[in-house]
Amino acid sequence: MSAHEDAHHPVPRTLADKVRAATGLNPARCYQCGKCSAGCPMAAETTLRPHDVMRLVNQDRPDRLMDDESIWLCLGCETCAARCPNECEPARVTDAVREIVAAARPDAAPRAIRAFHAAFLDQIRKHGRLGEMGLIMGYKLRSGHLFADAAAAPGMMSRGKLAFVADKVEDVEDVRRIFAGCAAHGEEG
Amino acid sequence: MARIGVFVCHCGENIGRTVDCHAVAEALGQVPGVAHAVDYKYMCSDPGQQLIKAAIAEKQLTGVVVAACSPHMHEKTFRRAASSAGLNPFTCEMANVREHCSWIHEDRASATAKAIDLSRMMVEKVKRNVPLSTIRIPVTRRALVIGGGIAGIQAALDIADGGAEVVLVEKAPSIGGHMSQLSETFPTLDCSQCILTPRMVEVYQHPRIRLMSWSEVESVEGYIGNFKVTIRKKARGVDEDKCNGCGACTRACPNKRIPSEFDCGLGKRPAIYVPFPQAVPNLPVVDRARCTLLIARSKGKKDACMKCVEACQRGAIDFEQKDRFVTEEVGAIVVATGYQLYEIGRDQGGRKDLHGYGEYGYGTIPDVIDGMQFERLASASGPTAGRILRPSDGREPRTIVFLQCVGSRDPAKGIEYCSKICCMYVAKHAMLYRHKENGGRAVVFYMDIRAAGKGYDEFTRRAIEEEGAEYVRGRVSRMYRDGDVIKVVGFDTLGGEPFGVDADMVVLATAMRPQPGIESLAQKLSVSYDRHGFINEAHPKLRPVETNTAGVFVAGACQAPRDIPDSVSMASATASKVLGLFSNEMLEREPTVARVDAAICAGCFHCERVCPYGAVTHMEVKDRQGNVLKVVADVNPGVCQGCGTCVATCPSKSVELQGFTDEQVWAQIQAFLG
Amino acid sequence: MKVAYFPGCSMHGTSREYGESLHAVAEPLGVELDEVRDWNCCGASSAHASSRMLAVALPARSLALAEAQGHEQLLAPCAACYNRLAGARHEIAEDAELAGHVKRILARPFENRVAVLNAVEVLRDLGETIKAKATSPLKGLKVACYYGCLLVRPAAVTRFDDPEDPSSMEAVVKACGAEPVAWRMRLECCGGGFSLSRKPSVVRLGRAILEDARKAGADAIAVACPMCHSNLDFRQKAMARDGEDKPPMPIVFITQVVGLALGIAPEKLGMQRHFVSTKRVTSRGNGEATAPAAEVG
Known part of the structure; x- marks a missing residue:
């Protein structure tokens, strides 16, 4: 047994154990009724539906999920x-799976989605708040979708909806400390 | 000088794996007062019992301690053995080194030490045991059956046929229960009323059955063999002796638009009514909340309608009638109160642990009905004369969707159990619909098909293979009305794709729940129930129709979801238990009951207030001239269950529990600490 | 009533009109909005998708700041901010271990005492005041109340209404003298989180919402979420099927509906900032139909 391990808190080995440790939810409770998938707005587009995700978690198949x-x-x-x-x-289980999967393989998420989240979090790290102009530019650079929605910008601006200068938290260092603290926690945990 | 024998059982590997039984026997052999200590593989076996008997004779033992399993398991066995060797059975006790020790520990050394402690403690107790004798109480050979559904009917008939008298109490106007509402029964598809109504008539005509319909149990006193039950006979508004059931009053009543309970709201009835044509007794009852005359009277106005009174040739209508109370003495009670169906509405009758189905419209979507409503539609005696028609517009549905497990197996809605019968009746419904509506589509959403029973799986397979029911494995996420149809949004988990159906009607197989008011009845009877209100059986395997209160038995769906054959089997089982009980002249009870020392009792009656069984009575202490000196507490040994609450409460320490005296308990504690 | 006010990032950008209309109705309704000093972004779906700790710690900072300002209630008009703030509050309250980590990371006093409110529940509770002050210009206006996902789910977090059959927004619309319509898409997700990164999904989901509102006879859809708004408003043109010639569906903030009912001029409510013309709504109000509608999208 390692230093962290004892009879009551074994080191999680399977994906289901990891999800349980991270969320307190027991994926084994899923009895595959499919009610989640019946109501999922994205089920029409995804190959794995929520109940499939639950199944693969219970079968310890991170490879399939990745x-x-x-x-x-x-x-x-x-x-x-x-x-x-x-x-x-299932939504919280999926959140946990994303975190577990991303830790193992940072490029697991599709580029556009990764680009969006990265640009978004970058804005918060930089300013404490979201500058939408910054977000869009950051997203475009990361995703490669340079010209998508370009025609929208003038409309946004004419309506006073896009600010060039981002709103900023005064104590932005404080926000950055939170990012650092969470990152450190992730490495420990 | 005490000479105690200690017998340590290995229980095969059960105890022996974790406890060094030989070491326990050796250690106990060293305890002062222990004349003999041995271990053996199976002490409960015949050779094991021989070992005990032989030792009692050879070593002249005065007491026996068997270190083995729980006394619930084998106390009787060992006491019988001790008794046959000439010891008073109550000088034989068990130290539980299995449930309390070997099963819950892993470390052999400490488990062995604990087993030694437990055995030593019991030795100290047995040293102080005194011979006790069993208590004998008389039996009233008459039974009360609560609930006149198929379970109650079967129990009443079996008991009465066995020669004992029965009082059958039914809270509805007629006996018959839910079975009388069903169309056909699975898996044989025979007509429910055709097989039930002869039984109902038999009850009515049986010389040893006293039927009290439109009645409820008000209070219960007493104990096994000697219950005193007060029954409320609700005011019927009709003189039972004068009425001949001609039906003139119900025909005359002008208020005929009241939703019929029997037809689950799909049909109408008058304000004075017989719930259904084959009702037993065939006596009408006045719906006091809807009778025009009684409504007017309650508002202080003059009588607005006398149609039924005018119609009755025998002067049987009696609006002055009040609830009456009758007291019956019985020796045994059978609880057979049956079930109700879970409803998906927002309002769950104040039950915070239950939730409705907002995603299915909280019961507000027209033509979404429950299984019992479908039974009424399918029944030849029902409001549509057996045609499956939409309640909203009377149209024949071309597509019906059946949803299984609505409420059941849904912890998020508050019910985690399986209602057991739904898989079967949904298959039946799909078949009945397909028989009646040629070419109609029957789609069944299910999670698992649970069809364990004789001919049951064959039946569900027949629905799929021969009768064209479409089974889709998945739960439905949402339902909503869209114009004329009900959109059913599901997912086919076997096909791996979304599965939606435009339904004309949806039938929900809703969960079975115990009847409302079951908790208060259970409290009157001092029987325990689970968090859903189902009555607890005394042992899930070996005492399935007994309750934790001696003399009170349970049958049918008030104990757990049950189908008809299960309910009938249970009912017959309770009858056999009741008749077995009645075959005794006197009953024997264990003497572990409370005893009051009248000399020191101060008569404060704290004990009376805390006794959960009502076992404490008042006793006058008189002098030789017959003058009352004081009034003290006395414990009725027939009622006392030996719980010891009075002992803990008594300020003067004048009440003791036989077999568990303070001295004995102190000695055990001392032995542990010493 | 005085509450801590958490504007959230979009109130200063894409959803200026939500902030403007909220401020415009707050005063006549007697609500004092005390902005949380130096609040930070809640992290929205991006923090949520990346790290549970970050998704909880970012909102917790703002909750701690509101607490320090002496507040017991915080209003987060943006449904996404509301969901993240209320979610963080719930998770911290339920999980002592998490609470410990969050406190350590925040490195400031934090007792998790501030209740998080959304705009809809605040307006619902002010229903009588709205009714009393409404000048009934919206009579006959049919409004489809759109909750989306973030206002009512998860039920354990949001709690202010029935998660499957809510009625708060309808109550507000009724108090305004307008007429809520019965429709079926009011709880479905519009896909707002993918507005930039996965346009086809957003178009598919948004189209279903618009079509159902139209089918129910709605003149406008009321929302309380900047993401839903920009999605259904800005992306509406893309959601139209090829060759479709249906009148555009105005997407209005619930605060704008209240503002119009109270007789506030449409420009003060930012109604000219929409991509889809709000004329169908404003023409019923006291003000003139002022919204210029350059159709872009």
């Missing part, structure tokens, strides 16, 4: 969790 962009297409709308008869919360 090989597919499905888990990155969860909108987090929580319809699955609201209707799950067995209180499995």
Whole structure:
């Protein structure tokens, strides 16, 4: 037994154990009724539906979850969790799986989605708040979708909806400390 | 001088794996007062018992301690052995070194030490045991059956046929219960009423059955063999002796638009009504909340309608009637109160642990009905004379969707159990619909098909293979009305794709729940129930129809979801238990009951207030001239369950529990600490 | 009532009109908005998708700041901010271990005492005031109340209404003298989180919402979420099927509906900032139909 391990808190080995450790949810409660997938707004587009994700978690198949962009297409709308008869919360399980998968393979998420999240978090790290102009530029650079929606910018600006100068938190160092603290926690945990 | 024998059981590997039984026997052999200590593989076996008997004779033992399993398991066995060797059975006790030791520990050394402690403690107790004798109480050979559904009917008939009298109490106007509402029964598809109504008539005509319909149990006193039950006979508004059931009053009643309970709201009935044509007894009842005359009277106005009174040739209508109370003495009670169906509405009758189905419209979507409503539609005696028609517009549905596990197996809605019968009746419904509606589509959403029973799986397979029911494995996420149809949004987990159906009607197989008011009835009977209200059986395997209160038995769906054959089997089982009980002249009970020392009792009656069984009575202490000196507490040994609450409460320490005296318990504690 | 006010990033950018209309109705309704000093972004779906700790710690900083300002209630009008703030508050309250980590990371006093409110529940509770002050210009206006996902889910977090059959927004619309329509897409997700990164999904989801509102006879869709708004407003043109010739569906903030009912001029409510013309709505109000509608999208 390692230093961290004892009878009551074994080091999680399987994907289901890891999800349980991270969320307190027991994926084994899933009895594959498919009610989550029946209500999932993205089920029409994904190859793995919420109940498939639950199944693969229980079968300890991170490879299958990583090989597919499905888990990155969860909108987090929580319809699955609201209707799950067995209180499995597939959305939160999916969140945890994303975190576990991304830790193992940082490029697992589709580029556009990765680009969006990275640009978004970058804005917060920089300013403490979101500069939408900065977000869009950051996203375009990261995703390679340089000209998408370009025609929208003038309309946005004429309506006073795009600010060139980002709003900024005064104590932005404080926000950066939170980022650093969370990153450090992730490495420990 | 005590001479105690200690017998340590290995229980095969059960104890022996974790406890060094030989070491326990050796250690106990060293305890003062222990004349003999041995270990053996299976002490409960015949050779094991012989070992004990032989030792009692050879070593002139005065007491026996068996270190083995729980006394629940084998105390009787060992006491019988001790008794047959000439010891008072109550000088034989068990130290539980299995459930309390070997099963819950892993470390052999400390488990062995604990087993030695437990055995030593019991030795100290047995040293102080005194011979006790069993208590004998008389039996009233008459039974009360609560609930007149198929379980109650079967129990009443079996008991009465066995020669004992029965009082059958039914809270509805008629007996018959839910079975009388069903169309056909699975897996044989025979007509429910056709097989039930002869039984109902048999009850009515049985010389040893006293039927009290429209009645409820008000209070219960007493104990096994000697219950005193007060029954409330609700005011019927009709004189039972005068009425001949001609039906003139119900025909005359002008208020005929009241939703019929029997038809689950799909049909109508008058304000004075017989719930259904084959009702037993065939006596009408006045719906006091809807009778025009009684409504007017309650508002202080003059009588607005006398149609039924005018119609009745025998002067049987009696609006002055009040609830009456009758007291019956019985020796045994059978609880057979049956079930109700879970409803998906927002309002769950104040039950915070239950939730409705907002995603299915909280029961507000027209033509979404439950299984019992479908039974009424399918029943030849129902509001549509057996035609499956939409309640909203009377149209024949071309597509019906059946949803299984609505409420059941849904912890998020508050019910985690399987209702057991739904898989079967949904298959039946799909078949009935397909028989009646040629070419109609029957789509069944299910999670698992649970069809364990004789001919059951064959039945569900027949629905799929021969009758064209479409089974889709998945739960439905959402339902909503879209114009004329009900959109059912599901997922086919076997096909791996979204599966939606435009339904004309949806039938929900909703969960079975115990009847409302079960908790208060259970409290009157001092029987325990689970968090859903189902009555707990005394042992899930070996005492399935007994409760934790002696003399009270349970049958049918008030104990757990049950189908008809299960309910009938349970009912017959309770009858056999009741008749077995009644075959005794006197009952024997264990003497581990509380005893009051009248000399020191101060008569404060704290004990009376805390006794959960009502076992404490008042006793006058008189002098030789017959003058009352004081009033003290007395414990009725027939009622006392030996819980010891009075002992803990008594300020003067004048009440003791036989077999568990303070002295004995102190000695055990001392032995542990010493 | 005085509450801590958490504007969130979009109130200063893409959803200026939400902030403008909220401020415009707050005063007549007697709500004092005390902006949380130096608040930071809640992290939205990006923090949520990346790290649970970050998704909880970022909102917790703002909650701690509101607490320090002496508040017990915080209003987060943006449904996404509301969801993240209320979610963080819930998770910290439920998980003592997490609470310990968050406190350590924040390195400032934090008792998790501040209740998080959304704009809809605040307006619902002010229903009587709205009714009393409304000048009934919206009579006959049919409004489809769109909750989306973030206002009512997860139920354990949001709690202010029935998660499957809410009625708060309808109550506000009724108090305004307008008429809520019965429709079925009001709880479905519009896909707002993918507005930039996965346009086809957003178009598919948004189209279904618009079509159902139209089918129900709505004149406008009321929202309380900047993401839903920009999605359904800005992307509406893309959501139209080829060759489709249906009148555009105005997407209005619930605060704008209240503002119009109270007789506030449409420009003060930012109604000219929409991509889809709000004329169908404003023409019923006291003000003139002022919204210029350059159709871009």
